[in-house]
Amino acid sequence: MIVRAAKPLRHSSNGDLSRITDIAPDASFETKLLHHTARQLRVSLEEFFAWFLKSYDESDPVLPSALMSVFLERMGQSLAAHPLWESLDQYELNKAKNEMQNYMFVKLYPQ
Numbered sequence: 001m002i003v004r005a006a007k008p009l010r011h012s013s014n015g016d017l018s019r020i021t022d023i024a025p026d027a028s029f030e031t032k033l034l035h036h037t038a039r040q041l042r043v044s045l046e047e048f049f050a051w052f053l054k055s056y057d058e059s060d061p062v063l064p065s066a067l068m069s070v071f072l073e074r075m076g077q078s079l080a081a082h083p084l085w086e087s088l089d090q091y092e093l094n095k096a097k098n099e100m101q102n103y104m105f106v107k108l109y110p111q
Helices: 029-033 036-055 062-081 090-108
Strands: none
Touching: 029 036, 029 090, 036 062, 036 090, 062 090
């Protein structure tokens, strides 16, 4: 069984991302996720969605919940270390993590 983002993602870049000026600091999670520097985060989310939807077993609801918790924790660490989110204070970072969690649940459990 493979769970992506087993450890916080490293953000490789070809240049200094600390001065990203083409996106507002208070932009939503989804807006920042579409930024070209967030590609690695997007890929990790998409791979997790594909794996989760393929592997979900309704007979064992505890395992998917536990795996999602681990994934969210690791993605939260990656988010905090990413240049688009690293300058946020703790309140704003928690808000971004909640937006990421909501984004994931909407993608995994559409109504």
